[in-house]
Amino acid sequence: MSTADRARDALARLVDASATERVLISTAALVLSVLIGAVLVLVAGRMTTCTVGEAVYYFGTGFCYDPVVVFDRLFLGALGDPFSGGWSPNGQFAVTLRESTLLLFTGLSVALAFRAGIFNIGTQGQMVVGALATALGVLWASSLVSGALGTVVLIPFGLFVGAVFGGLYGAVPGLLKAYADANEVITTIMLNFIATGIALYLVSGVFKDPESAANQTVPLPEFAQFPALLFGAQQDFSIVALGFGLLAVVALYYVLEHTAFGYDVRTSGVQPEAAEYGGVDAKRTVVASLTLSGALGGIAGAMYVMMVLGTFQTGIPAYGFDGITVSILAGNNPLGVGVAALLFGVLKSGTTVVQFATDVPPQLVGVLRGLIILFVAMPEFFRLLARGLPGTGSKPEAVATDGGAAGDRGGEADE
Amino acid sequence: MSDAPADRADADTAPGDDDAGFLEGYTTRALVGGVTVAAVVALLLAGLLFPDSLAGTLADALTSRNTLAAALRLSVPIAFAALGGIFAEKSGVINIGLEGLLIISAFSAIYVADVTGGVWIGFAGGVAASTLLAALFAVVTIGFRADQIIAGLAVWLIALGLAPFASQVIYGSPNTPTVATSPSINVPVLADLPFFGALFSASPSVYLLFAAVFGSWYVFERTAFGRWIRASGENPKALDTAGVSVTRVRYAAVLISGVLAGMGGAALSLDLGQFTGNGPTMVNGKGFIAIVAYLFGNYNPVGAFLSTMLFAGLDAVQTVLQLQGIGIPRQLIRITPFVVVIIVLALVGRTRLPEAAGEHYETEE
Numbered sequence: 001m002s003t004a005d006r007a008r009d010a011l012a013r014l015v016d017a018s019a020t021e022r023v024l025i026s027t028a029a030l031v032l033s034v035l036i037g038a039v040l041v042l043v044a045g046r047m048t049t050c051t052v053g054e055a056v057y058y059f060g061t062g063f064c065y066d067p068v069v070v071f072d073r074l075f076l077g078a079l080g081d082p083f084s085g086g087w088s089p090n091g092q093f094a095v096t097l098r099e100s101t102l103l104l105f106t107g108l109s110v111a112l113a114f115r116a117g118i119f120n121i122g123t124q125g126q127m128v129v130g131a132l133a134t135a136l137g138v139l140w141a142s143s144l145v146s147g148a149l150g151t152v153v154l155i156p157f158g159l160f161v162g163a164v165f166g167g168l169y170g171a172v173p174g175l176l177k178a179y180a181d182a183n184e185v186i187t188t189i190m191l192n193f194i195a196t197g198i199a200l201y202l203v204s205g206v207f208k209d210p211e212s213a214a215n216q217t218v219p220l221p222e223f224a225q226f227p228a229l230l231f232g233a234q235q236d237f238s239i240v241a242l243g244f245g246l247l248a249v250v251a252l253y254y255v256l257e258h259t260a261f262g263y264d265v266r267t268s269g270v271q272p273e274a275a276e277y278g279g280v281d282a283k284r285t286v287v288a289s290l291t292l293s294g295a296l297g298g299i300a301g302a303m304y305v306m307m308v309l310g311t312f313q314t315g316i317p318a319y320g321f322d323g324i325t326v327s328i329l330a331g332n333n334p335l336g337v338g339v340a341a342l343l344f345g346v347l348k349s350g351t352t353v354v355q356f357a358t359d360v361p362p363q364l365v366g367v368l369r370g371l372i373i374l375f376v377a378m379p380e381f382f383r384l385l386a387r388g389l390p391g392t393g394s395k396p397e398a399v400a401t402d403g404g405a406a407g408d409r410g411g412e413a414d415e
Numbered sequence: 416m417s418d419a420p421a422d423r424a425d426a427d428t429a430p431g432d433d434d435a436g437f438l439e440g441y442t443t444r445a446l447v448g449g450v451t452v453a454a455v456v457a458l459l460l461a462g463l464l465f466p467d468s469l470a471g472t473l474a475d476a477l478t479s480r481n482t483l484a485a486a487l488r489l490s491v492p493i494a495f496a497a498l499g500g501i502f503a504e505k506s507g508v509i510n511i512g513l514e515g516l517l518i519i520s521a522f523s524a525i526y527v528a529d530v531t532g533g534v535w536i537g538f539a540g541g542v543a544a545s546t547l548l549a550a551l552f553a554v555v556t557i558g559f560r561a562d563q564i565i566a567g568l569a570v571w572l573i574a575l576g577l578a579p580f581a582s583q584v585i586y587g588s589p590n591t592p593t594v595a596t597s598p599s600i601n602v603p604v605l606a607d608l609p610f611f612g613a614l615f616s617a618s619p620s621v622y623l624l625f626a627a628v629f630g631s632w633y634v635f636e637r638t639a640f641g642r643w644i645r646a647s648g649e650n651p652k653a654l655d656t657a658g659v660s661v662t663r664v665r666y667a668a669v670l671i672s673g674v675l676a677g678m679g680g681a682a683l684s685l686d687l688g689q690f691t692g693n694g695p696t697m698v699n700g701k702g703f704i705a706i707v708a709y710l711f712g713n714y715n716p717v718g719a720f721l722s723t724m725l726f727a728g729l730d731a732v733q734t735v736l737q738l739q740g741i742g743i744p745r746q747l748i749r750i751t752p753f754v755v756v757i758i759v760l761a762l763v764g765r766t767r768l769p770e771a772a773g774e775h776y777e778t779e780e
Contacts, residue, residue: 044584120565180761185511185564187760189703190753193695199751204746258630323573328565361583366576374569378561 077353089231100345106323122188124320130298162302170294495679506668512570514702520680541681549673648769
């Protein structure tokens with residue numbers, strides 16, 4: 001059985017789980033990860049030192065970190081503390097929406113590839129390439145136009161540049177997979193390292209802003225950046241960008257579900273042999289879906305440059321890897337990505353609040369990301385849990401419906 | 416490294432695989448090996464003729480004893496992880512989380528060594544941490560039938576967050592303080608040989624690696640357990656019929672992969688005396704390079720070691736070149752191993768995975 005077959009096999013299993021069950025599993029995975037995160041915070045609180053006054057006490061034992069405070073800050077803090085008054089449209093909530101906007105694109109990027117049976121772990125690298133191209137392209141074009149007209153022209157132009165370069169970079173593993181049979185998981189991870197290395201080389205050399213100590217390009221003029229309408233001015237958030245993101249969600253949903261290309265993608269993802277038999281050009285579908293996936297990653301990079309930083313700087317945060325979590329959490333459904341991106345935006349934005357309010361290291365969210373992926377990947381675990389619980393009438397049915405798909409070898413008969 | 420192709424050819428024929436995909440892979444491998452050797456020989460000749468040219472500098476770098484020493488040192492974590500990957504994947508479980516196992520063991524080794532003051536206790540601590548994480552991976556993929564690729568990815572991401580998190584909690588920084596390192600072992604007389612002397616004057620972890628390569632080869636070629644692992648990956652049903660539990664063999668193989676990767680990660684950090692956890696951490700993709708190394712080595716421990724030496728040798732040469740101030744920018748030289756991995760993967764192309772790799776096996780009762 002080839003890698004591709006296996007990937008599709010796994011996908012078939014994921015897709016076959018009913019929608020309700022998927023929502024239940026994702027929620028359970030999230031809750032369980034938060035619980036384990038709480039234990040981790042407690043354990044970490046035992047391993048570090050603090051004064052008696054700072055410590056909190058649970059079960060008669062003192063801990064340096066308080067998980068209740070951590071998760072209160074993580075979730076309520078990210079929403080700008082809606083229950084304690086003084087909520088401001090320019091507060092932390094705007095940061096949450098900003099993070100969600102970027103995660104929408106990286107999440108959609110991963111989801112699209114997943115639907116075609118491809119694990120695109122290279123969204124991060126495609127985002128870096130798109131971001132750098134946008135920063136340089138828009139900088140060049142901004143000398144030609146200015147003012148409000150400049151904004152109207154430059155933003156679509158910047159998104160286009162980001163999409164093209166991200167798409168080209170995504171096409172590389174696509175071509176390698178289609179024509180050289182190189183495993184995309186490995187190639188995309190390698191291409192992430194390569195993108196970061198080349199970006200560092202270019203930005204610390206030829207394209208470096210001579211006025212800055214950091215490795216960054218010359219900042220874009222104000223009119224070449226997303227305008228802050230209504231709210232988010234101080235938090236580098238633009239509702240226009242979020243609008244683009246929601247549009248992308250709907251558009252990708254439509255493309256996947258209602259177009260011939262979407263049909264090709266979905267069938268190659270679920271039933272590759274049937275797709276080929278039905279006349280789908282498998283190689284072309286692989287290249288096309290990875291290119292489109294890369295383009296979405298590139299747009300995320302363009303957004304990051306034109307909305308958040310206003311320049312390209314090395315060390316782009318791991319939105320691409322978070323996109324994997326978002327997509328897996330959403331069951332690779334574009335509409336689900338909308339919800340999961342908001343949820344993960346809360347986690348990302350809450351991290352900074354936690355950092356301000358407590359001494360807990362921000363890498364905690366990185367651990368949560370891994371745990372969420374792990375739990376979503378093992379629906380079997382939750383089915384067992386559900387089977388163990390008394391009085392859950394609807395559960396056994398869900399298990400049986402999926403039994404055939406999960407077992408793959410007459411699981412129905414075994415049950 | 417000039418005798419690599421002959422060894423690799425031996426390594427390739429040893430497992431006795433016999434399908435069309437294998438023959439295809441064999442010729443590309445031979446081609447890649449042949450081209451590499453031809454290039455090296457041409458370079459050495461050119462260097463001999465024109466000692467002052469770029470070729471001369473490169474030839475010096477290649478024949479330098481320091482290069483071999485550096486290549487051996489750099490290959491330790493990659494080769495250990497690759498051996499671990501072979502055990503897991505041959506048994507039918509694709510362990511893409513090797514990177515995570517390296518990260519967690521690299522940190523734990525330093526932490527335990529720092530607390531206890533013993534380098535070898537630290538080493539054991541690193542191996543234990545990696546084995547625990549591998550056990551979690553085994554339970555998730557074998558026990559709960561999770562998708563192996565996604566679960567492996569999760570293992571990587573968990574370790575990528577957990578190690579710097581723990582370092583930050585304990586030491587207040589993602590980088591640990593330095594601990595004592597163990598001195599290198601010198602074999603008298605042999606250590607004074609030119610070039611090959613580096614083989615006999617190395618850190619203990621290098622000798623441990625030699626032992627592990629031989630041990631893994633022995634297990635696969637000469638023991639019943641090795642045959643079970645292979646059967647569990649190629650034809651689990653036959654193994655089941657023969658009365659051996661596929662589940663147990665797979666658990667054992669994944670745990671062994673944890674032990675081996677743990678040795679690699681612990682050796683990596685303990686040889687330097689520090690764990691650095693910024694960005695992609697000090698492991699920086701070595702676990703993924705290990706996967707390519709064993710694919711290129713056709714799941715043979717010796718083959719995996721030789722292809723690791725190829726990657727590590729390249730890395731070592733680039734370090735020497737950097738020190739000599741050749742006009743290639745540092746940032747670009749640094750990405751060469753990753754580029755080479757892609758090229759190798761593109762050339763080797765279809766690697767023949769064990770028949771049942773990635774599939775869950777359902778015992779029929």
